[in-house]
Amino acid sequence: MGETAAVAVAAWLIALSAYDFRQRRLPNRLTVPGAVVILAVSAVTGRGVPAVLGALALTGIYALVHLRAPAALGAGDVKLAIGVGALTGAFGMQAWSLCAIGASLLTGLWGVARLVRGSRSAVPHGPSMCLTAAVAVAGALPPG
Numbered sequence: 001m002g003e004t005a006a007v008a009v010a011a012w013l014i015a016l017s018a019y020d021f022r023q024r025r026l027p028n029r030l031t032v033p034g035a036v037v038i039l040a041v042s043a044v045t046g047r048g049v050p051a052v053l054g055a056l057a058l059t060g061i062y063a064l065v066h067l068r069a070p071a072a073l074g075a076g077d078v079k080l081a082i083g084v085g086a087l088t089g090a091f092g093m094q095a096w097s098l099c100a101i102g103a104s105l106l107t108g109l110w111g112v113a114r115l116v117r118g119s120r121s122a123v124p125h126g127p128s129m130c131l132t133a134a135v136a137v138a139g140a141l142p143p144g
Helices: 003-023 028-044 048-068 075-090 093-116 126-140
Strands: none
Touching (some): 003 028, 003 075, 028 048, 048 075, 075 126, 093 126
C-alpha cells in the first residue's frame, strides 16, 4: 500500500470512528464511498478477488447478527463491514481473521469495562472495526 493510500484509509477509518463515537451511527455517505474505492483499488491492483471474498464474508456475518438482534449491531456496522472486509481481505486471511475476531472481542471488552464502571450506555462497534482493521493491515504490510 502506498503512502497516499495509507493516509486516505487512515483518514477514512478515523472519520468513521469519530462519527460513530459522537452520533452512535455510521452514515452511508461515509461507509459506501469508502467500500467502493477499496474494492475498485483492490481490483486494479490485482487483489480484487480476495477483497470481494473478504467483503462478502464479513458482511454476511454482520448481516446475520443484525437480522437476529438489530439492537445489538446496527445497519451501519453491516455496511461498514463491506469496506473493512474488503480492505482486510485484500491483505490476506490472517488480516481478515484478526479484524473479524478482534473487533468483536474489543467491543465486548469495552462493554464489560463500561459495565464494571457502572455505565449502561451502548458501546459503538464501528471504532473497534476500524481499529482492528488498521492494526491488521499494518501488521500485513512489509517492513520499511
